[in-house]
Each structure stands twice: as C-alpha cells, then as structure tokens.
Amino acid sequence: MDDKLKIKISIADRVYPLTVDFSQEEALRLASKKIDAMIKQFEENYAVRDKQDVLAMCALQFASQLEQQQIDKQNIDVQTLEKLKNMNAILGQVLEK
Secondary structure, eight states, X not given: OOOEEEEEEEETTEEEEEEXXXXXXXXXXXXXXXXXXXXXXXXXXXXXXXXXHHHHHHHXXXXXXXXXXXXXXXXXXHXXXXXXXXHHHHXXXXXXX
C-alpha cells in the first residue's frame, strides 16, 4: 500500500500539485489557508506592488513566529532547569538531615 497522496494546494491564486504522505495532508491544507488569509490581510492593510511582496511578508511573518516560539521555549527550558536545580538542592538538604 502506497502511503502517498497526490493533492493540489492553492497559494496566491496558483495551484501546486504535490505528492505527500497521508499524515501531511491536513497540515498542508491548513497552512495553505493560513497563507491565503495572511495574503488577504496584507493586501488590505498595506500598499503592495505584487504577490511576491506579499509572499515575502508572509514568509517573514511565519519565520519570525517560529523563531519567537523557539526563543520562548529556550526561556522556559532555562526556567525549568533552574527550578529543578532548586528542588534538587532542597531534596539534598532534606536527605542530609
């Protein structure tokens, strides 16, 4: 059984035929819808010359969101590590008694 699916994704009024895993289809379709919604928002709110400008703005928006999520995750990881160190120190003190 082939785990691949042939789909067509539309982005910025262009259709892209793709062959993807079944497990990727939903995510790709949702991503396509988000991109098109963001394109519409940028076109309504900013003076853009063409689709390339809008797509560049979309790429920057998505990339910056991803980078911010990674920064936030690193900050949470650092905070979690500090809490674990503190708990370990407290446990160590309790066990010494």
